[in-house]
Amino acid sequence: MGCSASTQIIEDENDPFLQNQRVNDVIEQSLQMEKQRDKNEIKLLLLGAGESGKSTVLKQLKLLHQGGFTNQERLQYSQVIWADAIQSMKILIIQARKLGIPLNCDDSKSELFQLKRILMRVKALDFIDAGTAGGSDFLNDYVLKYSERYEMKRRVQSTGQAKAFDEEGIEQRRKQMSNSSSNPNDLDIEEEEEEELTEDNANVDGNNNLDFQEISKNLNESGNDTMFIKKDSKHVQQQNQKSTRVPSVTRITKKQIAHAIKELWTKDKGIKQCFARANEFQLEGSAAYYFDNIEKFAQSNYVCSDEDILKGRIKTTGITETEFHIGSSKFKVLDAGGQRSERKKWIHSFQGITAVLFVLAMSEYDQMLFEDERVNRMHESIMLFDTLLNSKWFRDTPFILFLNKIDIFDEKVKKMPIRKYFPDYQGRVGDSEAGIKYFEKIFLSLNRSNKPIYVKRTCATDPQTMKFVLSAVTDLIIQQNLKKSGII
Ligand SMILES: Nc1nc2c(ncn2[C@@H]2O[C@H](COP(=O)(O)OP(=O)(O)OP(=O)(O)O)[C@@H](O)[C@H]2O)c(=O)[nH]1
Numbered sequence: 001m002g003c004s005a006s007t008q009i010i011e012d013e014n015d016p017f018l019q020n021q022r023v024n025d026v027i028e029q030s031l032q033m034e035k036q037r038d039k040n041e042i043k044l045l046l047l048g049a050g051e052s053g054k055s056t057v058l059k060q061l062k063l064l065h066q067g068g069f070t071n072q073e074r075l076q077y078s079q080v081i082w083a084d085a086i087q088s089m090k091i092l093i094i095q096a097r098k099l100g101i102p103l104n105c106d107d108s109k110s111e112l113f114q115l116k117r118i119l120m121r122v123k124a125l126d127f128i129d130a131g132t133a134g135g136s137d138f139l140n141d142y143v144l145k146y147s148e149r150y151e152m153k154r155r156v157q158s159t160g161q162a163k164a165f166d167e168e169g170i171e172q173r174r175k176q177m178s179n180s181s182s183n184p185n186d187l188d189i190e191e192e193e194e195e196e197l198t199e200d201n202a203n204v205d206g207n208n209n210l211d212f213q214e215i216s217k218n219l220n221e222s223g224n225d226t227m228f229i230k231k232d233s234k235h236v237q238q239q240n241q242k243s244t245r246v247p248s249v250t251r252i253t254k255k256q257i258a259h260a261i262k263e264l265w266t267k268d269k270g271i272k273q274c275f276a277r278a279n280e281f282q283l284e285g286s287a288a289y290y291f292d293n294i295e296k297f298a299q300s301n302y303v304c305s306d307e308d309i310l311k312g313r314i315k316t317t318g319i320t321e322t323e324f325h326i327g328s329s330k331f332k333v334l335d336a337g338g339q340r341s342e343r344k345k346w347i348h349s350f351q352g353i354t355a356v357l358f359v360l361a362m363s364e365y366d367q368m369l370f371e372d373e374r375v376n377r378m379h380e381s382i383m384l385f386d387t388l389l390n391s392k393w394f395r396d397t398p399f400i401l402f403l404n405k406i407d408i409f410d411e412k413v414k415k416m417p418i419r420k421y422f423p424d425y426q427g428r429v430g431d432s433e434a435g436i437k438y439f440e441k442i443f444l445s446l447n448r449s450n451k452p453i454y455v456k457r458t459c460a461t462d463p464q465t466m467k468f469v470l471s472a473v474t475d476l477i478i479q480q481n482l483k484k485s486g487i488i
């Protein structure tokens with residue numbers, strides 16, 4: 001009779017060793033799963049100089065893979081665009097004077113004269129809900145953007161070289177700032193407007209303050225669609241000789257402001273001339289779009305369309321993270337603020353990046369940085385790309401280069417010779433293809449490694465073309481990731 005020895009281990013459910021072992025197994029299993037998930041997760045980092053179009057690329061990804069924008073975003077942009085539209089037209093008026101461009105609206109006999117006066121007296125912030133526009137982030141950005149008083153501060157902040165500048169000038173400005181109210185309404189643009197009002201103020205008596213109290217009282221009652229301002233006292237003087245010393249209050253509506261902006265935009269030749277020289281100062285890239293559509297933005301409770309949001313601009317501060325599921329892959333897209341003061345935060349997001357998407361604003365070869373108006377934007381991007389591409393952080397990280405704002409570039413090269421800013425450029429004026437190849441070559445020549453750089457020409461505000469570009473790019477990144485993880 002055969003005999004076989006068999007041992008049967010009877011598991012004791014109460015054995016503490018066994019219980020421990022089971023817990024460990026579960027932990028090990030979940031760690032393995034997490035590892036696998038991390039391997040499949042794709043981290044895409046959007047980098048580039050300020051205003052190059054990084055967040056616009058992210059918006060296109062949201063449109064494609066996240067069902068579009070939320071109602072809150074639509075409301076936010078309608079507030080921001082309205083404020084930017086008003087300020088942008090004021091900037092054109094003020095800059096025209098600085099550049100010596102005669103304006104039709106400065107001629108008191110012109111029908112545009114009164115419209116200009118209305119616009120210059122309007123305070124954009126009185127017409128918007130700053131909370132909906134983005135709260136303190138919005139206000140900070142607004143003050144920095146529209147106050148010339150902050151120009152020096154911006155520059156010092158961006159270079160950290162206070163000593164290299166006229167310290168006396170800084171000190172003077174600091175004094176000016178500390179003497180002035182911290183109300184964000186108290187911007188230089190409004191100061192220009194105050195200058196305009198000086199003569200008017202000379203005509204009125206000491207009731208000025210009372211008048212302004214009334215303005216704010218009325219504002220509270222009227223909501224954001226209407227604002228009360230002092231009526232042009234010279235105008236009052238002409239109309240009513242008896243009441244020259246008493247300022248009266250007149251009601252200004254969003255509709256009237258929109259009308260003023262539209263008329264100035266379409267009828268004042270000086271405004272158009274000044275706009276054509278917008279590379280000599282800082283103006284919102286989408287200002288023309290705001291002016292063309294100003295009546296739409298003036299409608300009460302207007303909610304932005306997808307196109308408006310793509311054209312609108314909210315500067316990114318810090319780094320935002322957005323997750324998408326594209327096919328079977330999970331994408332984490334990191335969008336970083338591109339202005340100089342934002343870049344010191346970048347390093348925190350450099351680890352574990354699958355691919356870097358560098359966005360270059362091609363059209364900005366003739367523009368200066370917002371942070372430092374002595375530095376050409378294209379030069380800044382070249383320097384930035386060189387540093388990132390060849391940094392130890394991205395030794396094995398593929399780079400995708402978006403030659404963005406190609407729509408503006410195509411138009412600009414017809415009038416603005418590239419050679420004026422890049423003397424070794426040999427192409428002829430208006431040859432957009434030669435211009436693109438020239439800049440592409442400069443960027444590719446910076447590569448001191450063997451890794452490939454994938455180049456795409458983009459117009460980030462155009463959903464049709466971006467759909468194809470982004471689909472090709474995400475496919476490419478997925479393939480790269482699979483290769484890297486040894487799956488293919
Ligand atoms: N016409 C045109 N405008 C563009 C294009 N790409 C971006 N813009 C506009 O350029 C402005 C700036 O774009 P953003 O995406 O905010 O730039 P950003 O790189 O995120 O800027 P920061 O957040 O400051 O780093 C917005 O008004 C966009 O609508 C483009 O290809 N063509």
Ligand SMILES: [Mg+2]
Pocket residue numbers: 054055056314315316335336337338
């Ligand atoms: Mg951004």
